[in-house]
Amino acid sequence: MSGPAMTGADLLVLHALRCGGHSGPSRVAATTGLAASEAESELIDLAVAGLVTRTAGDFGGWSLTEAGRAADAERITGELEAAGARTAVTAAYEDFLVLNPELLDLCTAWQLRSVDGVMTVNDHGDPSYDARVLAAFAGLDRRAAAVCADLAAALPRFGRYRTRLAGALERARAGALEHVTDTTASYHTVWAELHEDLLATLGIPR
DSSP: OOOOOOOOHHHHHHHHHHHHOSBOHHHHHHHHOOOHHHHHHHHHHHHHTTSEEEEOSTTOEEEEOHHHHHHHHHHHHHHHHHTTOHHHHHHHHHHHHHHHHHHHHHHHHHHEEEETTEEEEOOSOOHHHHHHHHHHHHHHHHHHHHHHHHHHHHOGGGHHHHHHHHHHHHHHHTTOTHHHHSSTTSHHHHHHHHHHHHHHHHTOOO
């Protein structure tokens, strides 16, 4: 028996904007795993079809039109049903929800810390404190890996989240601390995109 079909590049790009919001081509490429040139080509084709639009300027980028949002919802639902993956994705989503509060607590611990009983912004001046929080992130990540594996087995496009989460944590532990919560490639941002993806895929409203 063959596994679920691979998602087409056009839907990967469309869905990246659905889950990540307003993005430049480089972010879309990083999200989807496509080459930058392929991501940009897909964005242009989607714009011609009226599904995405580009904003110019220093903070410009691509975003979905209303037609694009509707098309994404229809195609993502169709993909889920064609793969017969609703039960598996729903089960993985429930496992994700168990981990989500811990992730949020860890992000708070990364951004704030108690000093003499007073909560203050973590200036990352205490390497031992940061190391403890990163160790806790690593523990969470090991459990998240199992959720990502279940999702990827049901729909291969979900496998990209495992790569992105692991990469963000690896960079943070190597000293690029902004990859915990403070960039569009951070662990927290990728996690939030996965959460949005699960909701969109299963048709669950916010």
